[in-house]
Amino acid sequence: MSATLLDQALTRLDDAAQHLKLDPDVLEKLKYPRETTKTRLLIRMDDGSRKSFMAWRCRYDDTRGPTKGGIRFHPDATVDEVETLAFWMTFKCAVMNLPYGGGKGAVQVDPRKLSKAELERLSRAYMQAFSGIIGPDRDIPAPDVYTNAMIMGWMADEYASIVGRVSPAVITGKPIALGGSLGRDDATARGGFYLLRHLENELGVGPGSRVAIQGFGNAGSHMARLLAEIGYRIVAVSDSRHGVHSAAGIPFDRLIEAKRDAGLASLVGSDGVGALVPGDIVGVDCDVLVPAALENLIHADNAASVKAKVIVELANGPITPAADDLLSARGVTVLPDILANAGGVTVSYFEWVQNRQGYYWTVAEIHERLKASMEAEGRAILERASERKITMRSAAYVHALGRLAEAIEAHGTQQFFTS
Numbered sequence: 001m002s003a004t005l006l007d008q009a010l011t012r013l014d015d016a017a018q019h020l021k022l023d024p025d026v027l028e029k030l031k032y033p034r035e036t037t038k039t040r041l042l043i044r045m046d047d048g049s050r051k052s053f054m055a056w057r058c059r060y061d062d063t064r065g066p067t068k069g070g071i072r073f074h075p076d077a078t079v080d081e082v083e084t085l086a087f088w089m090t091f092k093c094a095v096m097n098l099p100y101g102g103g104k105g106a107v108q109v110d111p112r113k114l115s116k117a118e119l120e121r122l123s124r125a126y127m128q129a130f131s132g133i134i135g136p137d138r139d140i141p142a143p144d145v146y147t148n149a150m151i152m153g154w155m156a157d158e159y160a161s162i163v164g165r166v167s168p169a170v171i172t173g174k175p176i177a178l179g180g181s182l183g184r185d186d187a188t189a190r191g192g193f194y195l196l197r198h199l200e201n202e203l204g205v206g207p208g209s210r211v212a213i214q215g216f217g218n219a220g221s222h223m224a225r226l227l228a229e230i231g232y233r234i235v236a237v238s239d240s241r242h243g244v245h246s247a248a249g250i251p252f253d254r255l256i257e258a259k260r261d262a263g264l265a266s267l268v269g270s271d272g273v274g275a276l277v278p279g280d281i282v283g284v285d286c287d288v289l290v291p292a293a294l295e296n297l298i299h300a301d302n303a304a305s306v307k308a309k310v311i312v313e314l315a316n317g318p319i320t321p322a323a324d325d326l327l328s329a330r331g332v333t334v335l336p337d338i339l340a341n342a343g344g345v346t347v348s349y350f351e352w353v354q355n356r357q358g359y360y361w362t363v364a365e366i367h368e369r370l371k372a373s374m375e376a377e378g379r380a381i382l383e384r385a386s387e388r389k390i391t392m393r394s395a396a397y398v399h400a401l402g403r404l405a406e407a408i409e410a411h412g413t414q415q416f417f418t419s
């Protein structure tokens with residue numbers, strides 16, 4: 001039987017544990033999700049028929065605080081994927097020292113095939129089904145692949161009608177008009193951007209370097225904009241349908257207009273832009289590769305084709321453990337997902353804090369706090385990696401596991417569970 005995604009992810013935990021003196025109880029606690037709830041959501045379609053969709057919410061570990069993590073709408077979503085994403089959230093929140101545990105949710109659906117009204121009914125049905133698990137002190141969702149602020153707004157509204165009071169801190173990534181935070185829209189990319197800029201000298205990249213980006217949604221498109229603004233050259237971009245490349249670079253404005261109007265493929269043939277099979281982005285000649293779509297993009301069979309010297313993982317889990325070893329042996333530096341894409345959950349935390357205090361920060365304050373956190377945790381992880389001669393990923397896991405172990409031990413033997 002082939003290893004599940006969670007089995008693969010747990011190898012990082014075993015690896016990190018070798019670098020710390022841990023009570024075996026700590027590992028036992030972190031190897032299994034605390035609770036995963038599944039249901040079928042039944043909604044009315046516009047034509048009057050009914051249709052049902054599998055849905056899950058996993059609260060992987062709440063030792064350090066309420067569970068936190070996005071909700072994904074994707075036709076290939078599985079329970080294994082949801083639990084693995086929730087495991088990664090547990091470590092990501094610990095990496096950033098946020099007072100949260102890790103959670104994640106998904107609906108197995110292709111939202112592009114639903115009308116707006118059907119999508120709203122599905123989003124509200126999700127909140128109805130999981131409102132007993134979700135709550136501002138218990139489990140706090142946010143956007144992920146193919147979900148967005150509008151969907152978070154419908155879910156927040158549904159939660160308010162279920163509990164009979166406005167409760168904006170129940171969900172983050174909301175529209176600004178409903179208590180969303182300034183700066184949450186581009187926070188995932190901006191966090192990775194601040195991290196990359198902070199480490200440019202050590203990584204040997206900077207303005208003028210060539211970048212390839214897989215995925216042109218929230219994370220990928222904002223990263224393209226931020227890097228292009230300071231002079232990085234975007235030489236390749238792909239989405240689920242198409243890929244484009246140009247050694248001279250493609251201006252960000254042209255990419256965003258094409259994506260909005262006629263699709264990335266509409267750029268092919270003008271100004272030296274060529275077509276790219278989306279999966280071939282892995283081997284594009286570039287300095288920085290930014291996976292910003294789904295898991296397992298780089299695996300043992302294509303790792304040798306990577307030409308970039310730095311990979312910034314805005315996606316969760318884009319590199320398999322086997323590929324990680326191959327890349328590290330070749331001297332490719334990976335800024336790992338649990339650090340590089342943590343800007344999203346960090347600004348989600350800022351949103352939750354603002355909702356709870358009822359006082360809102362300026363976008364400049366958000367950026368300043370995000371930058372300070374990314375730089376401090378990124379620097380600590382880089383130092384740990386060079387002291388121990390381990391990869392940035394291993395160092396990030398060691399960094400997080402130390403914090404998780406301390407919290408697990410501090411709880412004592414009769415840990416309070418929020419069930």
Ligand SMILES: NC(=O)C1=CN([C@@H]2O[C@H](COP(=O)(O)OP(=O)(O)OC[C@H]3O[C@@H](n4cnc5c(N)ncnc54)[C@H](O)[C@@H]3O)[C@@H](O)[C@H]2O)C=CC1
Pocket residue numbers: 143144145146147188214215216217218219220238239240241278279292293294295314315316341342344345
């Ligand atoms: N939105 C957020 O706040 C955060 C997102 N992430 C991660 O970032 C990644 C992307 O998420 P978002 O940008 O939010 O999603 P999104 O839904 O905004 O965009 C996803 C993009 O991936 C593309 N895509 C899907 N399958 C693809 C394939 N096989 N090849 C190339 N492109 C493909 C889609 O066309 C789309 O452009 C995911 O791994 C997500 O978990 C991580 C942290 C926070």
Ligand SMILES: O=C(O)CCC(=O)C(=O)O
Pocket residue numbers: 068069070071089092140141142143144172173316341342344345346348
């Ligand atoms: O903003 C959040 O709470 C979580 C975002 C997320 O799902 C992720 O970091 O993978």
